[in-house]
Amino acid sequence: GENVEQHPSTLSVQEGDSAVIKCTYSDSASNYFPWYKQELGKRPQLIIDIRSNVGEKKDQRIAVTLNKTAKHFSLHITETQPEDSAVYFCAEGGNNRLAFGKGNQVVVIP
Amino acid sequence: DAGVIQSPRHEVTEMGQEVTLRCKPISGHDYLFWYRQTMMRGLELLIYFNNNVPIDDSGMPEDRFSAKMPNASFSTLKIQPSEPRDSAVYFCASRGQGEVNEQFFGPGTRLTVL
Numbered sequence: 001g002e003n004v005e006q007h008p009s010t011l012s013v014q015e016g017d018s019a020v021i022k023c024t025y026s027d028s029a030s031n032y033f034p035w036y037k038q039e040l041g042k043r044p045q046l047i048i049d050i051r052s053n054v055g056e057k058k059d060q061r062i063a064v065t066l067n068k069t070a071k072h073f074s075l076h077i078t079e080t081q082p083e084d085s086a087v088y089f090c091a092e093g094g095n096n097r098l099a100f101g102k103g104n105q106v107v108v109i110p
Numbered sequence: 111d112a113g114v115i116q117s118p119r120h121e122v123t124e125m126g127q128e129v130t131l132r133c134k135p136i137s138g139h140d141y142l143f144w145y146r147q148t149m150m151r152g153l154e155l156l157i158y159f160n161n162n163v164p165i166d167d168s169g170m171p172e173d174r175f176s177a178k179m180p181n182a183s184f185s186t187l188k189i190q191p192s193e194p195r196d197s198a199v200y201f202c203a204s205r206g207q208g209e210v211n212e213q214f215f216g217p218g219t220r221l222t223v224l
Contacts, residue, residue, distance in 0.1 A: 032211070034212065042217075043201065043215040043216060043217050043218055044153070044201070044215050045215070046212045046213075049211075049212065089152075089153060096141065096158070096160065096165070097143070097155060097158060097166065098155070098213060099155070100152060100153040100154075100155075101152070102151075102152035102153075103152060103153075
């Protein structure tokens with residue numbers, strides 16, 4: 001079955017530092033791993049995703065790395081800015097649906 | 111494109127009343143998903159449709175919840191009768207055909223049941 005866990009639940013970083021959030025999953029059949037960002041009172045929005053045939057993907061200040069053997073993938077945010085403060089959700093996908101983790105609260109301290 | 115549209119944005123009702131949430135997916139999208147978000151349980155998938163047909167409703171909490179998709183541009187999620195524990199933000203999302211890919215979320219409906 002699907003079980004997605006995110007660590008740590010809350011992360012505070014100084015502006016300019018890097019933030020790393022790790023996600024573990026249980027379904028070995030999953031082949032799609034997105035990260036969504038949700039600002040307070042807003043809808044979740046996709047920021048980056050990776051498929052199971054790729055180990056790493058980067059888009060400007062954000063990157064995602066995937067370790068299928070260990071069943072975990074991580075979100076890396078470099079040079080953090082105050083606007084990066086939000087809740088970040090990872091998800092695992094397969095069979096047309098997504099299972100979401102409970103989210104990580106990231107706070108960037110100016 | 112206006113994106114996924116949901117209505118109402120906020121709903122306050124009393125316990126026992128019927129609640130109907132509405133969703134218009136992005137034009138051309140074949141999949142529609144209903145989620146519920148709470149602090150305790152996070153983002154839970156309730157049900158999803160493919161080409162207007164319900165595919166998996168295993169996340170629907172109980173018989174008080176029902177969802178329909180009469181056509182490709184409209185879906186409803188109904189709660190009857192509503193209870194205080196149904197208070198949450200309900201999101202609708204849609205995506206296109208093909209491999210699993212990005213789901214686009216609507217703005218959500220914040221439901222409060224008193």
